[in-house]
Amino acid sequence: AHSHARTFLVEVMGRNSSSIALKVGVCTGAENILLPHDKVNHQKLHDDIQRGMARGKDSSIIIVAEGPTAGRSYDIQHVLKDLYHLNAHVAILGHIQRGGSPSxxxxxxxxxxxxxxxxxxxxxxxxxxxxxxxxxxxxxxxxxxxxxxxxxxxxxxxxxxxxxx
Structure with missing residues (x-):
């Protein structure tokens, strides 16, 4: 996100659990973490992104737990664009998270x-x-x-x- 000067909505697994989203959010320094059953406060997301920009940040990471249905990041993306004219990009990791070599x-x-x-x-x-x-x-x-x-x-x-x- 930082090298591209953008806002990214990164959707991770976690339909019934907040654990992955919280840990990923902490480890990546995400500006916001949306948990599976949280009602999305679009105004707060926008305000947090703007506050970061006012401090000189040119990018934001928002971690989104998939919640009851996968792909909810796209709904958030559309609201941020339509209401706030904010260009956010979506990355849905899904089962890609399970990849990688074991230590x-x-x-x-x-x-x-x-x-x-x-x-x-x-x-x-x-x-x-x-x-x-x-x-x-x-x-x-x-x-x-x-x-x-x-x-x-x-x-x-x-x-x-x-x-x-």
Whole structure:
């Protein structure tokens, strides 16, 4: 975005979870992060972009979690253009995010998780899922993982808001 002097709406996976959008937003220094079930405040987006421009910035990154339907970045793009005459470009990463080569740490954790998953299955313990907690690979009940909220959500959101100033 910075080399092109533009506003980019970068849509990431996260139909039901804010985790990816928040982490990507923090790591990229995004001006805004739109979470899956947030109502989009177009005026705030415009104001934040203008505030950055007033400080000498010539580009903005807005991270958009896909939400209930993929492609919502295009709706946001059209509103920013129609109401505010702001030229924003959309990049939908989608499943491209899953690409890339695993690091040695990724491979090691995957090996540990696979080993524990097979042992647990052979022991007749299910439905469970492997998780990493406090650096240890453990088993957790499947329903806990599906229904449990990410307790770091508020912390990540505050960090993202602080860094985007």
């Amino acid at each position: 040695s740490n990724d491979r090691f954790i995957a090996s540990q998780m696979g080993n524990l998953a097979v042992q647990t299955l052979l022991d007749g313990q299910f439905p469970t899922v492997t998780v990493v907690r406090a650096g240890k690979v453990l088993m957790a009940p499947l329903d806990e993982c599906v229904t449990k909220a990410d307790h770091n959500f508020i912390e990540y959101q505050k960090l993202a808001e602080t860094l985007s100033i």
